[in-house]
Amino acid sequence: MIFLTRRATFAAAHYYWNDGWSEEKNREIFGKCANRNGHGHNYTLEVTVAGEPNAVTGFVVDLKWLKDVMEREVLAAFDHRHLNHEVPEFAKTVPTTENIAIAAWRRLEPTINSTGGAKLSRVRVYETPEIFAEYRGEA
C-alpha cells in the first residue's frame, strides 16, 4: 500500500463562539479566538490517499487530478472566505482546526473514493506551522 499526499494552502478568517454559552464562558474557553470580529490564518491542507500504484501509469492517483479535486471541493469554498459566515458547515459548528479537517474530509471523500482504487486515508489541516489537526474517517 502506498500513501500519497498532496498539499495546498488557503487563507481564511474565523472566530470561535458557542451560542449556548455566555460571553464570559466563550472568552474563558476560547481566549483570543473568541474575538467576534474574527482573525485569520494561512492554512495548509494535506490530503493523503492510500492505494496500490496502477499497473500501467504507476500512479496511486494522478496528482494533477487530486490537486483539481482539492481546489474544486475545498479551496473554492474555503479560500479567502470567512468560515463562520460563508461556509455552511460552520453556520452552527465552531470552525476549529479539528472541524475544518472533518469538513474537508466530507467534501473530498465522495470524489476520491469514487475512483475505484485509491481511498482517502487522512486529512491534516495546519492552522499555523505549529498547530494542526487531522481526521482519518473514524467514527
Next chain:
Amino acid sequence: MKAYFGRRYMLSASHRLHVDAMSDEENRAAYGKCNNPHGHGHNYTIEVLVGGAVDPETGMVMNLTDLDAVVQTKVVERFDHMNLNHDPMFLNQVPTTENLCKEVFRIVSGELPAGMLEYVRVEETENNFFECYAA
C-alpha cells in the same frame, strides 16, 4: 467522532552521547562527533499528537491551552536551555534523541487521560527525527 490535534514545540538543549560502561575508544567509535567531551546542542522540535472525540460544545479534541499547560510545564521548561546529561533522567541513560523521545512520551502520557497521546515526535535536526507510539 474521533480526530487528532497536534502541536509543535521548540526547545534548545545540549547533550553529549557517552556511556561510562564503554571505553573512550568504544564511545568514540559508537558516537563519533557526538562524543566530543564538552557536548554540543540542538534546536529540538517536539511534536505531540493527541486523539479523541471532538467535543461538540468546543469543536476540540483538547483545548490547546490544556495541552500547552502540560507540555510547556513538564517538558519545555524542564529541558529548554539545559544540558540533558545533567537531568536526573539521563544520569543512568544516554541522552540520545530516541531516549529523549521515549521519556517525553512517558511524561506527557502520564499527564493526559489514558490512551489519548497518539505519538511524540522529536526532531533533533531538520534531517532526523524519532517517533514514539504507545506500545
